[in-house]
Amino acid sequence: LLVKGIIVPFRSPKTAKLYKEIWNENGSPLLYYSRLQARMLQERLGDDYHVELAMRYQSPSIASALANLKAGLVESIQVIPMFPQYASASSGSVIQLVMELVSKWQTVPPISFVNSFHDNELMIKLFAENARKHGVENYDHVLFSFHGLPERQLLKCDHTGSYCLKNADCCQTLNDTNKFCYSAQGHDTARLIATELNLPKEKYTVCFQSRLGKEPWVQPYTTDVLKKLAAEGKKRLLVFSPAFVADCLETLYEITVEYHEEFRALGGEHVQLVESLNDSPVFIEALAGMVK
Template identity: 40%
Template structure:
């Protein structure tokens, strides 16, 4: 077997929490045609003329609340993960981000320069579930950079692992210690996407959001259906933890715009739970494997405030897998399964 290199891909982060750098980051992120999938002229006008000028100062303030002396939590955690995966697998491990730095080109150039004998780069997107605005855009971006660079090594990609037994085990065991705390319910909060994204990625064009109970009806669409995959993750983790079916649910966060997005919405659930007798809540964010703005600020801070203002008493936000030893074992398992 030729020399294998592992490339971990994550979402990305501004270079700093300044409004200028956040604006640059949001420009790249929101101009991605797989994130805001509308015609380019309209997207350009909305993003650069309305959304980014309004959101950049607000987002910069939020980034400042989570920034550490090492920098962006997401970047720091991903780099730490790469070091630990290298120790476990003995493979050279590199990191790239879909947006901002380090770019795929930067990582692929470094691999070519530092490992001229590399035969294959294995790309592991740090997104367990398939969505065009996360997994798909990361994969296609790396593929495009690889093709344009005419590198000597081939590129292969690890498939979504939303139902992989080792990932499920790592996620379940990261939650288990918190079950000792007083709680009435566990909410699995996933990043939201517009419903139309499900319809666009559906290869059958007649299943997702088009038939009754579509997530439970077997279909080729499930291989690329975000809602089906988060449902499966939730149910598998709940089964491993021995949860009663009435003691957990899942929802979606981080909406943008007025189009129909996947429901129920996390923010709405947090405000409704106390009225329905759920005063003690545990929140988990399985779509994110590294803590970032969406978990550290949106879930841990804003979510807690919304829940308590609605009458909630006890709120626990479970950290992401980050550098959990079982997560590192899971990554090793994914690599070996991919190679076999």
């Protein structure tokens, strides 16, 4: 069961218009690639497996996908939330809903979950390979821009109550205390991709986009980093968005259009998006490797 989440940034009444701007002949890129990924994984796994795609907040729903699996009399269910980094609002929400729905069944088959796959080797190599297509050496700086998250959600993952956000570099290294921290997993993903590309630490920055409301979100904000880099005279930026496994509004519009225009207005020249995993056979192989 592959579960996707559509994070709709209600930043203005123009959101629906923005979706239309990134749609192509296949409709929504996110839905198109999601369906394609499910179909490709089904072909890769063969008839011994039944692959279902579900969306957390849209159709096809998790309830309908589980109903299909139940009707198919499957022996076991494995749920893969398609969020590389764990967050209670994304992967955790999916896991919770699946458990709530299945708990109502009279007969519950064995169920397992993929908590996160932020350090999946094939995924890391694929992101790096996608970046090489643009010539990493031709850019002044590289950004790893993750979808933002309120700081309060990070704090909930710190069961000690004495580690999270207590110092500026608490997320820089993944350890037993912060191993389920969204920000720490994001930094680890960025570090692994940077290592694959031989990027020195001073060449890249981890940041967070799509902030909503006025409460503190995980920092630094991507918009602030753009201002800082422009002030330093940086002209060309290469931007990853490793929180997504398929291109969507946050990548195709927020980064490719909004951040590009904002950076140019600040004196920069170009913001180049590194494409997501989309329909790459390498990513399908990564998913197949997660299936037990």
